[in-house]
Amino acid sequence: MPLARELVALRTDVETGVELESLPGVRPDHERLVELLRRFGFSTWLKQYQEEGADSQGSDAGELEVETVTTRSQLDALVEAVWAADLVAFDTETTSLEPLDAELVGLAFAIECGKAWYIPLCHVDQNTEFDRDEVVESLRPWLEDPARAKLGQNLKYDLNVLERAGIRLAGVVHDTMLASYVFHSTATRHDMGSLAVRYLGRQTTSYEQVAGKGRVQLRFDQIPVADAAEYAGEDAEVTLALHRHLWPKIQADGRLQAVYEELEIPLIPVLARMERIGVALDCERLAVQSREIEGQLSELQARAHEEAGREFNLGSPMQLQAILFEELKLPVVRKTPKGQPSTAEDVLQELAADYELPRTILKHRSLAKLKSTYTDRLPEKVHQRTGRVHTHYHQAVTATGRLSSTDPNLQNIPIRTTEGRRIRKAFVAPAGAVLLAADYSQIELRIMAHLSDDERLLEAFAAGEDIHRATAAEVFDCALDAVSSEQRRAAKAINFGLMYGMSGWGLARQLEIDRKSADAYIQRYFERYPGVQTYMESIRKTAREQGYVETLFGRRLRTDEIRSRNPARRQAAERAAINAPMQGTAADIIKRAMIAVDGWIQAENAPARLVMQVHDELVLEVKEGALASVREAVETCMRDAAELKVPLLVEAGSGPDWDSAH
DNA sequence: TAAGTCACG
């Protein structure tokens, strides 16, 4: 059969013949289809196909009736209806995607499919019997009642918008974005439009279709009520339809249901609070550092131009590549994926041994990075009203269950260099408070010990040994106190490498040793820790056989490419599969800890607030007088977040700034 | 918008 024909046939077959719960990775036809899509460059199709897990049964949208609430009697009827309902989908319409700046413009509700309500609150063309406050007060008892169940799409946003409007939303029991994420974390998007297409086969109206785009885009309050009602009503109704589609899939697996109900949903108000509170920044300090870096950068630039023999843009890898490898004829150490000679850090590091220019470039690069991403940019992110920095934590982005942080990203603030650490000094506690930073020590290795059940590894953690030193003693066959710092460094690289599914080649590169020695280290490691080797093999097998791997708590990560005939893709999928249970379990554990810490703070009304999460670390702002008790409680919450076969060790420190708290 | 680079766990 010609390839194009085969492609069409396969796609038709896959679309019509696949059961909802089946996983693409285990279907023999799936892989062929993916390969063909890729070969023909159908990237959009390919992405959509891989995401949907071949789960679309066509559209059955039916008619949607949206009632615009403009009279008091309509409002009364709606209030009565929401009180009577078991579960209500609702959605807020606002003037901004940034909840801190968003003003409430309207509210949409759906109780049954096919019908929705929209209450305009402050549209320009609004003509209602009531004003905004009247609506808020009539709905407040229901919105704030934890016993009245609410459903939404990304309710963290609505929670913060309503908080700003003086409403403390309670009773959040379902979120379709999180349901989709728990069901399929490796799908790239979990926004409502994508979910509607993927799961309902419904194409929803986009914001741009209603409001226009670019310079002429309308704010939501400028959109005519009639148009706004259709758009908002659809959002609420689609959310309800999505819930009815996704919830049974999650309920079908008790552990998945627990991840959703006990981790993700309870985390929503915790994250909402953290974002709302933000963190204090010492902008003056950053400004001083920026000026210092500025001076150093111009010096380095002048020096680089001199060493290169001409002027060029140090920020351009292309120009640098021309200078280093064409004009100065330095040896090409490595190439980028596109075949260009790489100028990445480790490459320049290697060249720096023999040449001046790479050294200068490296210094320049790292300082330029610090300045443009941190010392210059962070102060711009201080919110004018609160005077603090408010990141956004994303709960449905990573494949493994971790959070991510954007705008600004507070999960990649420098720490590894002295100059970088100065930036942490600018994250401060306000007067009368200190920052408390508490992190899990070696949590992923502890999880590896737990999951692999390796006797020797469990013993080492039980004995409270320095794990890298213990590994070195095993691999290099010497006493603990005879381990050299070089040996410990190698052991540390082995430990990390293992969790990433590293090969002998990779370890050799990392440690700058020959391939043979690296292979010998790994072999030696597996002789000493046979449980770990068995575990790695069992993960590969599990991934291959069931098409997904799980965390300790049952979060699933699909491994669609594990059976690919392309060895590179297959191996990449294997490495991801090996890492996911460890990274993912750590993510589950800290989420449990966050819920516990926040619960304790709220219950005790403790003078402390969670302000940041950095994967294995929690940062709190604590009133000075309460430091000892808060520290104790936080450590306990974190330690007790999971019961593993090894102890969970928490290291906590405090100080006037984030650097001092470490 | 993609590619390269680099900040973090």
Added chain:
DNA sequence: ACGTACGTGACTTAT
């Protein structure tokens, strides 16, 4: 023979 350590987000340059 294949390519070579997991997971993120932001910035800069070049197209």
